[in-house]
Amino acid sequence: MQPPTNIDFVPVILAGGSGTRFWPRSRKARAKQVLALSGEETMIQQTVERLRPLAQDSTFLVITNDLLAETIGKQLPNVPAARILREPAARNTAPACLLAAAILAKSNPQTVLGIFPSDHVVLDDAKFVERMQQAIQVAAAGENIVVLGAPPTRPETGYGYIEEGVAVSFGSEPFEVHAVRRFTEKPDFAHARKFLSAGNYTWNSGMFLWSAQTLINAFREHCNSMLAPILAIADAFGTPDFDRVFAEQYPTVENISIDFAILESRSFKGEGKSNIYCLPADFGWNDLGSWSALHEHHLQHIQDIGNNNVVESSSTLQLDASGNYVYAPGLTVALLGVKDLVVVQTDDALLVTTRAHSQEVGRVVKELVKHARHELV
Template structure:
């Protein structure tokens, strides 16, 4: 994909990687200064390196932005030497995804309002990079064809309560002709439903998981912020006006923390979808490229285990440096204890993670609750462990 401005009618594509999270559910490996996105959880490359690797199939390195925090900035810059340092920005304060998305939109609107911004979390896994590239290219075309918001919806294969859901409406033949693949209008978004509702969503066949990946032109996103988050817009105007000047760091540090702490879903997507299918301008493309957000240790067990769902409960997964590994009458366990021999005897469905200064023991079923450990440690004043 060419990124030479709008030459030949091809829009510039500017991926924005959101990398400011702390990854508390992957404690004790994930810490504030060594969060999930800069760890190699499933191979040699870290999560953010894998994200950049697949984006380089559809964008130029010089057009990729990263929005992170001060604790991770230097490590991310070290891991991504091909990116422009001026496009790796550290938020002065954590303010969720809406201000981060808005920051990219207002900065790009100044110089190239027709550029298509792609929002990509830094810690997802994609099985087929080829299909990922096809879907993203289609999304860029669609987002560039008017005031359209494009969301990537993952086929919902089970009643997962930890994900947001997208209710897909009617097919849009006009949008499909632009994108070159099936496109559905979006009816509404639902955040993390309870089990019974999630089961009903999956059974209906009209719902997809919200991947957190969105595409829109800088003009469209900035306009949506002005419409739906009017208090945030003038703050972003100030920051964008200072970008590239000696005053930027000062203005950024003073103004950005004044933004509301809110997700892009709540700030823009949900209020926009409330206008109805026809008026919202939100379209859903199928993110059918074997996606996994690796949200907790049990998800990593599933991903690294690489077997049929019905076999996961039987399979033990060990870190590759665990040698030898002995399991006697044990099944469904995940163990990370680098450089150590591991023996499992008569245990099932455990997660055991050891680092130099901490040991986690939980069940796969309760691995979503590991973030609570970090909260407890903070409250007890053990800042060195978070």
């Protein structure tokens, strides 16, 4: 099936989150997406910048929360304030995706929306745009859902996996996509190692594309209880009643991810039956999910790093030290006889852990909340 020649495309940026994995630099009011962790621009600024060849700033939808909306508005001055939506309650990704689809369907149900996390890294912007153009074609050609799968490089247990099925040629200038057989959320190490060796599994990048009507229909089939309150919110969009209806209806919907609500329910109906297709996220994707991941990112993509130490400081001395990540701006850092540490300093906190434990930094935040240290959260 050939896609329409003129396709409306709207990027939807998911920018909620409480900022626990990059504590102490990230906090509720300055979560990972509004920090400059990789380069001079913040993560959300980089996300918008790489999508600009595909859409005007005025068409973007950003879904965030009250704590981050003002900062995001300042960082994205060309995105209209009315298109930066403030969730009145945290409800995971499924309600946010459906809300975006319902709002866009009011003007054009065939609009293709792309769901993009606001805090991921892409190294090859040109390849990213090429893959998105292909994904838009597939999404516009029918009741199709498109996912972007990153080639796995290790048996990672912190990512979801996509099992690819048969290859399908698509488009007037043919490119290859794979029918999706199933999704698996964060497997144990044994399964992750099996997936890596199988050769037909990719990491779920969290980037999805579909038409507004396709997504609404999928919710009608698999998560119908969410439809009425979200459609009511969308009906109020652009009216004086929007904030009130949003605040009344949104907290009533289920707290569930788009993966569980739609993708896992719709997949594995037999080859090609689910209408879910996977394109390769072969553009240097990284979700920077921990301090250790940021360390690895710097090692792979910044030259002249000695002894695998990544140090962000005014100056550094490295003596018999290797594999460390240190963030201590304005200080001289001396590393002596230490290995695989993560040390992060801010004005009011100091984190010292190992790279192996960096995925568990959220435990620190939970303890701070438990002890009512809310000023540090």
